[in-house]
Amino acid sequence: MSPAAILVLAFGMSVDAFAAALSRGATAPRVRARDAVRAGAVFGLVETATPVIGWGLGALAASSIAAVDHWVAFILLGLVGAHSLAAALRRPDAAAPPARPRRWLLLATALGTSIDAMAVGVSLAVLGAEIWLIAPAIGLATFLMATGGMFAGRLLGSRAGRYAEGFAGLALIGLGTSILLEHLVG
Secondary structure (H helix, E strand, O other): OOHHHHHHHHHHHHHHHHHHHHHHHHHOOOOOHHHHHHHHHHHHHHHHHHHHHHHHHHHHHHHHHHHHHHHHHHHHHHHHHHHHHHHHHHOOOOOOOOOOOOHHHHHHHHHHHHHHHHHHHHHHHHHOOOHHHHHHHHHHHHHHHHHHHHHHHHHHOOHHHHHHHHHHHHHHHHHHHHHHHHHHHO
16 A cells, blocks of 8 residues: 555544544533543544454455455445445534543544444455554544544534545545556556
Protein backbone atom coordinates (compact mmCIF):
# COMPACT_ATOMS: atom_id res chain seq x y z
CA MET A 1 0.00 0.00 0.00
CA SER A 2 1.32 3.43 -0.88
CA PRO A 3 1.91 6.05 1.83
CA ALA A 4 -0.92 8.14 0.36
CA ALA A 5 -3.34 5.18 0.52
CA ILE A 6 -2.29 4.49 4.12
CA LEU A 7 -2.92 8.14 4.99
CA VAL A 8 -6.37 8.11 3.37
CA LEU A 9 -7.21 4.84 5.12
CA ALA A 10 -5.91 6.02 8.51
CA PHE A 11 -7.85 9.26 8.50
CA GLY A 12 -10.90 7.65 6.86
CA MET A 13 -11.03 5.07 9.65
CA SER A 14 -10.66 7.75 12.33
CA VAL A 15 -13.61 9.89 11.33
CA ASP A 16 -16.16 7.84 13.31
CA ALA A 17 -14.10 8.50 16.44
CA PHE A 18 -13.83 12.17 15.48
CA ALA A 19 -17.61 12.42 15.12
CA ALA A 20 -18.19 10.70 18.47
CA ALA A 21 -15.60 12.92 20.20
CA LEU A 22 -17.06 15.99 18.52
CA SER A 23 -20.47 15.12 19.95
CA ARG A 24 -18.97 14.54 23.40
CA GLY A 25 -17.16 17.88 23.24
CA ALA A 26 -20.27 19.70 22.03
CA THR A 27 -22.29 18.56 25.03
CA ALA A 28 -19.60 18.80 27.73
CA PRO A 29 -19.87 21.79 30.05
CA ARG A 30 -16.13 22.25 29.47
CA VAL A 31 -13.42 20.28 27.72
CA ARG A 32 -10.24 19.82 29.72
CA ALA A 33 -7.02 18.78 28.01
CA ARG A 34 -6.74 15.59 30.06
CA ASP A 35 -10.30 14.55 29.12
CA ALA A 36 -9.60 15.14 25.44
CA VAL A 37 -6.29 13.24 25.56
CA ARG A 38 -7.91 10.37 27.50
CA ALA A 39 -10.70 10.10 24.93
CA GLY A 40 -8.15 10.25 22.10
CA ALA A 41 -6.01 7.55 23.72
CA VAL A 42 -8.94 5.18 24.26
CA PHE A 43 -10.21 5.64 20.70
CA GLY A 44 -6.68 5.37 19.29
CA LEU A 45 -5.76 2.17 21.15
CA VAL A 46 -9.01 0.44 20.24
CA GLU A 47 -8.71 1.59 16.62
CA THR A 48 -5.16 0.18 16.51
CA ALA A 49 -6.18 -3.23 17.86
CA THR A 50 -9.30 -3.95 15.81
CA PRO A 51 -7.71 -3.95 12.33
CA VAL A 52 -4.99 -6.26 13.69
CA ILE A 53 -7.70 -8.66 14.90
CA GLY A 54 -9.44 -8.47 11.51
CA TRP A 55 -6.10 -8.93 9.74
CA GLY A 56 -5.43 -12.08 11.76
CA LEU A 57 -8.81 -13.49 10.82
CA GLY A 58 -8.32 -12.47 7.20
CA ALA A 59 -4.85 -14.01 7.07
CA LEU A 60 -6.37 -17.36 7.95
CA ALA A 61 -8.67 -17.12 4.92
CA ALA A 62 -6.35 -15.25 2.53
CA SER A 63 -5.00 -18.23 0.62
CA SER A 64 -8.47 -19.52 -0.17
CA ILE A 65 -9.63 -16.20 -1.64
CA ALA A 66 -6.41 -14.94 -3.25
CA ALA A 67 -7.94 -14.95 -6.74
CA VAL A 68 -10.70 -12.55 -5.69
CA ASP A 69 -8.91 -10.55 -2.97
CA HIS A 70 -9.42 -7.25 -4.80
CA TRP A 71 -13.17 -7.89 -4.92
CA VAL A 72 -13.21 -8.71 -1.20
CA ALA A 73 -11.36 -5.45 -0.42
CA PHE A 74 -13.68 -3.49 -2.73
CA ILE A 75 -16.82 -4.97 -1.18
CA LEU A 76 -15.69 -4.61 2.45
CA LEU A 77 -14.37 -1.06 2.05
CA GLY A 78 -17.43 -0.16 0.01
CA LEU A 79 -19.77 -1.51 2.69
CA VAL A 80 -17.91 0.26 5.48
CA GLY A 81 -17.89 3.48 3.45
CA ALA A 82 -21.57 3.15 2.59
CA HIS A 83 -22.37 2.52 6.26
CA SER A 84 -20.51 5.70 7.27
CA LEU A 85 -22.23 7.68 4.55
CA ALA A 86 -25.67 6.34 5.52
CA ALA A 87 -25.02 7.05 9.20
CA ALA A 88 -24.07 10.62 8.35
CA LEU A 89 -27.25 11.09 6.31
CA ARG A 90 -29.61 9.72 8.95
CA ARG A 91 -27.97 11.13 12.09
CA PRO A 92 -29.79 14.13 13.55
CA ASP A 93 -27.49 17.11 14.03
CA ALA A 94 -28.34 17.39 17.71
CA ALA A 95 -27.67 13.75 18.62
CA ALA A 96 -25.02 13.62 21.31
CA PRO A 97 -24.05 11.50 24.29
CA PRO A 98 -24.52 12.72 27.85
CA ALA A 99 -22.14 15.47 28.96
CA ARG A 100 -20.18 13.42 31.51
CA PRO A 101 -20.33 9.76 30.43
CA ARG A 102 -18.73 7.05 32.50
CA ARG A 103 -15.43 5.49 31.46
CA TRP A 104 -17.10 2.26 30.35
CA LEU A 105 -19.29 4.30 28.01
CA LEU A 106 -16.18 5.85 26.45
CA LEU A 107 -14.76 2.36 25.85
CA ALA A 108 -18.08 1.10 24.48
CA THR A 109 -18.24 4.07 22.11
CA ALA A 110 -14.65 3.42 20.99
CA LEU A 111 -15.46 -0.24 20.33
CA GLY A 112 -18.63 0.69 18.46
CA THR A 113 -16.83 3.12 16.20
CA SER A 114 -14.00 0.66 15.47
CA ILE A 115 -15.94 -2.44 14.41
CA ASP A 116 -15.54 -1.33 10.80
CA ALA A 117 -11.76 -1.34 11.30
CA MET A 118 -11.95 -5.09 11.86
CA ALA A 119 -13.54 -5.54 8.43
CA VAL A 120 -10.85 -3.31 6.93
CA GLY A 121 -8.24 -5.50 8.67
CA VAL A 122 -9.67 -8.52 6.84
CA SER A 123 -9.30 -6.62 3.55
CA LEU A 124 -5.73 -5.72 4.38
CA ALA A 125 -4.90 -9.37 5.08
CA VAL A 126 -6.23 -10.61 1.76
CA LEU A 127 -4.27 -7.86 0.02
CA GLY A 128 -1.10 -8.87 1.86
CA ALA A 129 -0.71 -5.37 3.34
CA GLU A 130 1.71 -4.57 6.16
CA ILE A 131 -0.63 -4.40 9.15
CA TRP A 132 2.25 -3.53 11.52
CA LEU A 133 2.66 -0.23 9.66
CA ILE A 134 -0.97 0.46 8.88
CA ALA A 135 -2.58 -0.28 12.28
CA PRO A 136 -0.38 2.21 14.19
CA ALA A 137 -1.07 4.80 11.48
CA ILE A 138 -4.81 4.27 12.00
CA GLY A 139 -4.36 4.46 15.78
CA LEU A 140 -2.31 7.66 15.63
CA ALA A 141 -4.74 9.31 13.22
CA THR A 142 -7.61 8.29 15.48
CA PHE A 143 -5.86 9.64 18.57
CA LEU A 144 -5.29 12.98 16.84
CA MET A 145 -8.79 13.16 15.40
CA ALA A 146 -10.59 12.16 18.62
CA THR A 147 -8.51 14.49 20.78
CA GLY A 148 -9.06 17.34 18.35
CA GLY A 149 -12.72 16.38 18.04
CA MET A 150 -13.29 16.95 21.74
CA PHE A 151 -11.95 20.51 21.47
CA ALA A 152 -13.64 21.20 18.14
CA GLY A 153 -16.95 20.01 19.56
CA ARG A 154 -16.97 22.90 22.00
CA LEU A 155 -16.44 25.32 19.13
CA LEU A 156 -18.51 23.81 16.34
CA GLY A 157 -21.18 21.67 17.90
CA SER A 158 -22.17 18.19 16.67
CA ARG A 159 -23.23 19.19 13.13
CA ALA A 160 -19.65 19.11 11.76
CA GLY A 161 -19.26 15.44 12.78
CA ARG A 162 -22.06 14.47 10.44
CA TYR A 163 -20.32 16.01 7.44
CA ALA A 164 -16.93 14.56 8.40
CA GLU A 165 -18.44 11.08 8.65
CA GLY A 166 -20.04 11.44 5.22
CA PHE A 167 -16.74 12.56 3.70
CA ALA A 168 -14.95 9.59 5.31
CA GLY A 169 -17.53 7.21 3.84
CA LEU A 170 -16.89 8.60 0.38
CA ALA A 171 -13.11 8.33 0.90
CA LEU A 172 -13.36 4.64 1.89
CA ILE A 173 -15.59 3.87 -1.09
CA GLY A 174 -13.03 5.64 -3.29
CA LEU A 175 -10.16 3.64 -1.77
CA GLY A 176 -12.00 0.35 -2.36
CA THR A 177 -12.75 1.36 -5.94
CA SER A 178 -9.10 2.30 -6.45
CA ILE A 179 -7.94 -1.13 -5.24
CA LEU A 180 -10.41 -2.86 -7.55
CA LEU A 181 -9.44 -0.79 -10.58
CA GLU A 182 -5.72 -1.27 -9.87
CA HIS A 183 -6.19 -5.07 -10.00
CA LEU A 184 -8.54 -5.11 -12.97
CA VAL A 185 -6.69 -2.59 -15.14
CA GLY A 186 -3.11 -3.05 -13.93
